[in-house]
Amino acid sequence: HGLMPVFAAEVFEVGPVGLGLMMSAMGVGSTVGTLILASLGDVRYKGRIMLSCLGLTVVATLAFSLSPTIAVALPLIMLVGGGYESFAAMRHAAIQTIAPDHLRGRTTAMNFMGTGLAPLGGLLLGGVAEVLGAPAATLVAAFVMGACIAGLSWRFRGVWGYQAV
Secondary structure: OOOHHHHHHHHOOOOHHHHHHHHHHHHHHHHHHHHHHHHHHOOOOOOHHHHHHHHHHHHHHHHHHHHOHHHHHHHHHHHHHHHOOOOOOHHHHHHHOOOOOHHHHHHHHHHHHHHHHHHHHHHHHHHEEEEEOOOHHHHHHHHHHHHHHHHHHHHOHHHOOOOOO
């Protein structure tokens, strides 16, 4: 969401009100996504849900990067928020379930370190946006995210079949 101000000001030309709508759409999507996830109860293949949520995030980000208007972008932003936050909730739960008691604090810290490093990715994305523009930078980021997810999913194939007890 680091490029949202650029999309609001330069791509959709909707100003602060449009930026507020876009950021609200992300929040609504995150809330709805986690509520849907919670309503599912205990699912058998948690890894498949996590990877599906990431897939939704990538596809919605790709579509958002090509959005011609804010009216098209808002539901896509909701899907991005819902997909990513649902994945994050399942990731946190999986780490807490899998980690042995004596390593739980360290694994949780490593998990949150990724969140803390996100601004570095935003800085890189901002540099790409300066050269290519915000829509193209978002498109590139979505492709990179999709490639990373595909590569890691292939490398760690056991995630697809992950089932917590």
